[in-house]
Amino acid sequence: MAKLTEEYTEPKSEALLFGSYVHSWLDDSLEEFKESNPDIFSTRGASKGQLKANYQLGDEMIRVLKSDPFVMMALEGEKEVIMTGELFGAPWKIRMDVYNPQYGRFADLKTVKGIYEKYWHQEYGYCSFVEAYGYITQMAVYTEIESQNREGDWLENFIVAISKQDPPDKAVITVDHVSLNLELEEIQAKMERIKSVKYDGEQPESCGKCEYCRKKKMVTTVLDYRELIG
Structure with a gap:
């Protein structure tokens, strides 16, 4: 809500810049990205114009993607x-990285720490990056909104993942229809609360952990040490 009211603007992080750099290759906006983000490029010496050392893996990630036919x-x-549409009484907007209805699919490119690593999620426990970062939710919404616009059956969804390891790992992943339907049901169950917060002034709950919530946080109770990891 703080973002929507423009009270808070999320600062650029190294991870976000990394992902944006690789995405700019995909949508052919690499030169515009370089102009908008001069701080990640060297400005002196033999390396002038090249990515700084902590970002150079981005070029290798792009090379690895380009070298794989699949x-x-x-x-x-x-x-x-x-595309835009309506779900559960609210307007939605999606932006698909790659759209190919002729071959019955769309795809989203993700840069991740590790494709096969276990990630901690407060609700699910240890799980894949797909679950931990809400990508099943994203694929479910994209799938349904796209089908509304085309007035046809669901397309196949692809998550194209490239890791930030050296050398980078890669995979093409899909989410099955059962999981997509379950996610849509969960979104529907939560929508009344979301709409009440967004449109009717109901107070949002603080996660207490993100940068914005840490800035606003006031301690009100004593924690047992076992609560620290949820």
């Missing part, structure tokens, strides 16, 4: 396609 097949299609 990955490039998954990324073939129209780039950065925006």
